[in-house]
Amino acid sequence: MTKKEQILHTALALFAAQGYDRTATSRIAREAGVSEGLIFRHYENKAGLLEAILDEGLRQIAGTMEGYRLIENPRAAVLDHIRRSFILIREQEAFWRLAQMVRFQPEVRVGAAAKLEAINGFIVRQLAEQFSKLGARAPQQEALTLFALIDGICIQWLQAPEQYPLEDMKDHLINKYRHEQYGLG
Amino acid sequence: MTKKEQILHTALALFAAQGYDRTATSRIAREAGVSEGLIFRHYENKAGLLEAILDEGLRQIAGTMEGYRLIENPRAAVLDHIRRSFILIREQEAFWRLAQMVRFQPEVRVGAAAKLEAINGFIVRQLAEQFSKLGARAPQQEALTLFALIDGICIQWLQAPEQYPLEDMKDHLINKYRHEQYGLG
DNA sequence: GTCATAAGTGAGTAATCACTTACAAAAATA
DNA sequence: TATTTTTGTAAGTGATTACTCACTTATGAC
Numbered sequence: 001m002t003k004k005e006q007i008l009h010t011a012l013a014l015f016a017a018q019g020y021d022r023t024a025t026s027r028i029a030r031e032a033g034v035s036e037g038l039i040f041r042h043y044e045n046k047a048g049l050l051e052a053i054l055d056e057g058l059r060q061i062a063g064t065m066e067g068y069r070l071i072e073n074p075r076a077a078v079l080d081h082i083r084r085s086f087i088l089i090r091e092q093e094a095f096w097r098l099a100q101m102v103r104f105q106p107e108v109r110v111g112a113a114a115k116l117e118a119i120n121g122f123i124v125r126q127l128a129e130q131f132s133k134l135g136a137r138a139p140q141q142e143a144l145t146l147f148a149l150i151d152g153i154c155i156q157w158l159q160a161p162e163q164y165p166l167e168d169m170k171d172h173l174i175n176k177y178r179h180e181q182y183g184l185g
Numbered sequence: 186m187t188k189k190e191q192i193l194h195t196a197l198a199l200f201a202a203q204g205y206d207r208t209a210t211s212r213i214a215r216e217a218g219v220s221e222g223l224i225f226r227h228y229e230n231k232a233g234l235l236e237a238i239l240d241e242g243l244r245q246i247a248g249t250m251e252g253y254r255l256i257e258n259p260r261a262a263v264l265d266h267i268r269r270s271f272i273l274i275r276e277q278e279a280f281w282r283l284a285q286m287v288r289f290q291p292e293v294r295v296g297a298a299a300k301l302e303a304i305n306g307f308i309v310r311q312l313a314e315q316f317s318k319l320g321a322r323a324p325q326q327e328a329l330t331l332f333a334l335i336d337g338i339c340i341q342w343l344q345a346p347e348q349y350p351l352e353d354m355k356d357h358l359i360n361k362y363r364h365e366q367y368g369l370g
Numbered sequence: 371g372t373c374a375t376a377a378g379t380g381a382g383t384a385a386t387c388a389c390t391t392a393c394a395a396a397a398a399t400a
Numbered sequence: 401t402a403t404t405t406t407t408g409t410a411a412g413t414g415a416t417t418a419c420t421c422a423c424t425t426a427t428g429a430c
Contacts, residue, residue: 151337
């Protein structure tokens, strides 16, 4: 791992644990084992470091959420989306925690919001298409519902990872969406 | 409005708009039309001011969520919960935005987390009871699902209040939970 | 009216922090 | 080998900020 990567990695861990504003660049440097100046050699400023972290995380999310259209059966596609989402939740805990904290920070919204909204929009559109194929009366709302549900579960879990029954919720969700009849409603 | 209330009110607005750490106490004082020293006469420190704000918000939420047990019909109770939740979302926008931002901040979690979790626990328990009466196979998971869903919708809306179809989602949710058959699944 | 307490002010301060700068070592390039 | 570029460091620095303190003004209680 290069020192530049070391900085990124350490900053993610500290930002996620204490918050962006409460993490001093001097602390990042110390824990990463580099001089403080090096941070500003590799990244324009502290905000630039944050944006690099978010970019890297979003890149991985986009990667995981790629193989969408490959699945023909719409119900299988929805279930696959749920499974992939829970994998991402578990694998990227620090990133999600950081993302949650800076989500409403105006400064950040400018930089990373566009990319995040692009991914979100893509996912919701894909989901809506699947729900449409399943005969849902309001596919758009169904898609937004599932999206919000996964988001909400992720947040609840982040708040108490050792207590929240994440695995149970995944099974419950999959079971729910395996049998749901959208045409009836 | 007393100057103490003025401080609280102004601080909520600024914290919600810019974030807790990015809001200087000098700024709060200026916008509230008081001297900076007065803030520390009425509140022990900046964190104490934040806690007072959160306490006040939680008090109102607890109030709105009180009249629960009054409703006999379990399905009506669930629908009532959904309606009350959406009212709270709309009425307390600034509070929710602030709550979202500080939700993962360790320092805050110590103070306000206990109260919030008490309210959340109460709500989830009530919901689980209603779902149980409705014959749900997994009432606890059903309750957590609805809770996470509302939480997720709130967050999505907060992120783009002018674009997110909050009213549509409320109608969709109510319609969904009006007809849902929990015993089948 | 007097006194005690509460409300309010504003200038000051110690500490923190993001960022700079001057310089050195290492690596790449020729 | 000589030179240019990249990577790295250590010691600042100016600005910001939460909080204090000495002091003044208002509010009751008796």
